[in-house]
Structures are given as C-alpha cells and as structure tokens.
Amino acid sequence: MRVGHPIQGFLRAFIVVGLLAGPTIARAQMPDLRALARIDVDASRIEDFGPDLQLELALSHPVPWRVFTLDNPRRLVADFAEVDFAGTDLTTVLNSDLVSSVTHGRYRDGWSRLVLGLEAPMRIETAGLAVGPTGGANALKLSLAPTSEREFAATVGAPESGIFALPAPQKVAEPVERQRGERPLRIVLDPGHGGIDPGAEADGMTEADLILTVAREMADGLRKDGHHVTLTRDSDTFVPLERRVTIAREARADLFLSLHADALAEGRASGATVYTLSDEASDVASQKLAERHDRADLLAGIDLHAHDDQVALVLMDMARLETAPRSERLAAHLVDGLARQTGDLHKRPRLKAGFSVLKAPDIPSVLLELGFLSNARDRANLADPAWRANAIKGVCDAVLAWAREDAAEARLLRK
Known part of the structure; x- marks a missing residue:
C-alpha cells in the first residue's frame, strides 16, 4: 500500500487505526459532492506502457490519498480525502488492455474511492502526488508492473492501520448557557507560568511558585462562597497558553481569571493591575508584559496560534460583542474589591493588552497582576499570608458582585 499527502505533518495526523476493503461502489448511489477536489479528465490518463500500467489522475488541488490492491476479483484501489467524481467518466481516458473496468464514487463520509479492475496480477511500482505551484x-x-499470482496474493489488502479510518462518533457537548444566578459559578483560575517557565524572579522568589500558592488559596476562598473552581495547573508544570484556554472551555467556565506577579527591569511600578483584552496595549509597560508572557510560551517550543478562516473570525467577533463588556465589568469589580481590602493598586489599575490567555471569545476573561516582584513592598505583600488573605477577600467579593450583576442582565436579556 502507498499513502501520501503533499504536507508531511498532515499525513502524520492521519495515520490512525482503520480498515478499508470491500467491493466497488455504484456511482448511482453517490450524492453530489461540492467544494472538493475535482478531476480534470482531459489531463488524466489510464494506459499501457509496454507490459506496465500507468495512471495519471489530474486534480484541482492536492488531497490525502492512498493506493493498494485487492483480490477476488483483482483490482487496484485509490482512496482520497476527498474527490468529487460527479459528472466524471474516466472510461473516456481508458486505453489499456490490463484494466477491465473503472468505477468511482464516494466511499464513506469524507472519503472517495477509485477502483480499477485488473486483468492480470500487478504490483504497485511507484506512486506519488505531483504538486504544482499555486493554481497549477x-x-x-x-505505475504498476506485472507480478506472479503468488506475489500479488501476498501483498493485497488494506492494512489494519491506515490514514482513512473514521473516528468513533463523539457526543457533542451541550452549549454553555450564560449563568443567571441559578447555579454555582464555574470559575477557572490560571496560575501563570510554571515548570520550565518560572516567570519573573526577584530576591529568591519566582512568579510561578508564588502565584500557584495564591491560586490555591484563592480557590479555597471561592469554593467557600459556593463556586466550582478549576486550576489550569496545580503543580510546578508548564502549560501552554492555548491549552490554558482549552482547559477553561472544557470546564464550561463562566469566567477565566489569570494570575500573575511580574517584574519590570525599568521603572518603579507597584500595586495590582487588572487587564482586559485589546489588540493594542494601554502603555509601553503593558506591551512589554504581554510580549514577555507570550514569548515564554513560544520559547518552550509551543506555538498553537489558530489559523481561522474568515467565517470563524466573524463568529468570534460576534461572540466578543457579548463577552467583552462582561469582562470589562468583572475587571471593574476586581479593582473595587482590591481597593477596599488592600488599597495596593497600580496608579493605573485598569489596563488593556493582547495577552493570549484572554483571547477566548466565549468566556469573560481578565488577567490580574497582583503586584510586581521588582518592587520590594509588593514582594513583602505577596509573601505575607495576611495580605494575601485580604487580597483574596477582595477578589471573592468582586466575583460575587459581578455574578449578581451578570445574572440580572442575563435574565433581562432572556425576557
């Protein structure tokens, strides 16, 4: 059997367990397929070249493929993901005494099949997909060559592992309904950094360790208020940025709170800051912090930025029309709560930046810098359990206030 795809990584992703076999498929059973690779019959050929058989199938664009032979009756099988054979008659390009029949059509969801009946045992000598330039x-x-009946019988059959297996049907999760105060909040706390990425370091303290302690204590406080809390990490491990957002979505989160305590090489920044998402940072320091957080993820060898098509981008923008104002209100409540409980706020406590962990379009998300390890007073505060308890009380109060306001709006919108 031969398998192939013009993109090596794409091929690796398709090597999963599966079995394809069986008789040819009647074209009359095949539905009309649209927006798939199409056959250029005029540029295709099936012909003899001396004792060999050669097939050239011209395609509108490259697709994953595989070829193999089957017996009883003898036939060559080519599978594609996916080719539109509608209106195609390859018998018009058949010029071979070695081929007794040509049938093609849709084999199963997502896959198409071409079958050539063979008059004699043949082995696959060469198989490849020639990819032209864009639009080419x-x-x-x-290329198939004659072989003995014994050798043919020894090589026929689709293997048990192939690129064309279908995954088992998956149950689609129910849509996450906006909270209306009728159930506990589902909160995801995201302790920044971890593992090979310690974050900021100062005076023997690392951001990753300190923030994990804060996150655990904050989770306890939120749970005492009746909320369900999930941590994106609960140990000193590295979690890629996009995986943190995925964890929040898997938890069906009502809100996502990322926790940090960074450091700046220049300036005397101090106090807590609450960030919401923006394509442009509010100030130079915000931009540097955003670059620092995201760069740490890339340096670990993980770059999972999505390549969304235009429709997906539009849908994401529509989702943000609802979630962005909710994130802004959560940020405002956090500033108020911390101001009442600690009073230790940055001179500009509400800022915006393009942090990757804030980019989930369907989850209200904020990033809280509790302080700066580059500032001696902030370091002392963050190391003090009593100060942390006050700060956590401020966060818990803010979440409760936000939840009431958010639920009231949701109930009003529902009417």
Whole structure:
C-alpha cells in the first residue's frame, strides 16, 4: 500500500487505526459532492506502457490519498480525502488492455474511492502526488508492473492501520448557557507560568511558585462562597497558553481569571493591575508584559496560534460583542474589591493588552497582576499570608458582585 499527502505533518495526523476493503461502489448511489477536489479528465490518463500500467489522475488541488490492491476479483484501489467524481467518466481516458473496468464514487463520509479492475496480477511500482505551484497542475501518478499470482496474493489488502479510518462518533457537548444566578459559578483560575517557565524572579522568589500558592488559596476562598473552581495547573508544570484556554472551555467556565506577579527591569511600578483584552496595549509597560508572557510560551517550543478562516473570525467577533463588556465589568469589580481590602493598586489599575490567555471569545476573561516582584513592598505583600488573605477577600467579593450583576442582565436579556 502507498499513502501520501503533499504536507508531511498532515499525513502524520492521519495515520490512525482503520480498515478499508470491500467491493466497488455504484456511482448511482453517490450524492453530489461540492467544494472538493475535482478531476480534470482531459489531463488524466489510464494506459499501457509496454507490459506496465500507468495512471495519471489530474486534480484541482492536492488531497490525502492512498493506493493498494485487492483480490477476488483483482483490482487496484485509490482512496482520497476527498474527490468529487460527479459528472466524471474516466472510461473516456481508458486505453489499456490490463484494466477491465473503472468505477468511482464516494466511499464513506469524507472519503472517495477509485477502483480499477485488473486483468492480470500487478504490483504497485511507484506512486506519488505531483504538486504544482499555486493554481497549477496536481496529479496522482501510479505505475504498476506485472507480478506472479503468488506475489500479488501476498501483498493485497488494506492494512489494519491506515490514514482513512473514521473516528468513533463523539457526543457533542451541550452549549454553555450564560449563568443567571441559578447555579454555582464555574470559575477557572490560571496560575501563570510554571515548570520550565518560572516567570519573573526577584530576591529568591519566582512568579510561578508564588502565584500557584495564591491560586490555591484563592480557590479555597471561592469554593467557600459556593463556586466550582478549576486550576489550569496545580503543580510546578508548564502549560501552554492555548491549552490554558482549552482547559477553561472544557470546564464550561463562566469566567477565566489569570494570575500573575511580574517584574519590570525599568521603572518603579507597584500595586495590582487588572487587564482586559485589546489588540493594542494601554502603555509601553503593558506591551512589554504581554510580549514577555507570550514569548515564554513560544520559547518552550509551543506555538498553537489558530489559523481561522474568515467565517470563524466573524463568529468570534460576534461572540466578543457579548463577552467583552462582561469582562470589562468583572475587571471593574476586581479593582473595587482590591481597593477596599488592600488599597495596593497600580496608579493605573485598569489596563488593556493582547495577552493570549484572554483571547477566548466565549468566556469573560481578565488577567490580574497582583503586584510586581521588582518592587520590594509588593514582594513583602505577596509573601505575607495576611495580605494575601485580604487580597483574596477582595477578589471573592468582586466575583460575587459581578455574578449578581451578570445574572440580572442575563435574565433581562432572556425576557
């Protein structure tokens, strides 16, 4: 069997357990397929070249493929993900005494199949997909040579592991309904950094360790208020930025709170700051912090930025129309809560930046810098259990106030 795809990584992703076999498929059973790779019949050929059989199938664009032989009856099978055979008649390009029949169509959801009946045992000598430049010619090219009945029988069959297996049906999760005060809040706390990324360091303290302690204490406080809390990490481990957002979505989070305590090489920044998402940072310091957080993830060898198509981008923007104001209100409540309980706020406690962990379009998200390890007073505060308890009380109060306001708005919108 031969398998292939013009993109090596894409091929690796398709190597999963599966079995394809069985008789040819009647074209009359095949539905009309749209927006798929199409066959250029005029540029295709099935012909003899001396004792060999050669097939060239011209395609509108490259697709994953595989070829193999089957017996009883003898046939060559080519599977694609996915080719539109509608209106295609490859018998018009058949010029071979070695091929007794040509059938094609849709094999199963997501896959198409081409079957050539063979008059004699043949082995696949070469198989490859020639990929042209953008807008250029693409063609699957096969060459088969005569072989003995014994060798043919020994090589036929689709293997038990192949690129064309379908995953088991998955139950689609129910949409997450906006909280209306009728159930506990589902909160995801995100202790920044961890593992190979310690974050900021100063005076023997690391941001990753300190913030994990704060997150655990904050989770206890929120749970005492009746909320369900999930941590993106509960040990000194590295969690990629995009994975942190995925954890929040898997937890069906009502809100996402990322916790940090960074350091600045220049300036005397101090106090807590609450960030919401923006494509542009509020100030130079915000931009440097955003670059620092995101760069740490890239340096660990993980770059999972999505490549969304235009429709997905529009849908994400529509989702943010609802979540962005909710995030802003959460940030405002956090500033008020911390002001009442600690009074230790940055001179500009409400800022915006392009932090990756804030980019979930469907979850109200904020990032809280509790202080700066580069500032001696902030370091002392963060190391003090009593100060942390006050700060956590401020956060818990803010979450309760936000939840009431958010639920009231949700109930009003529902009417």
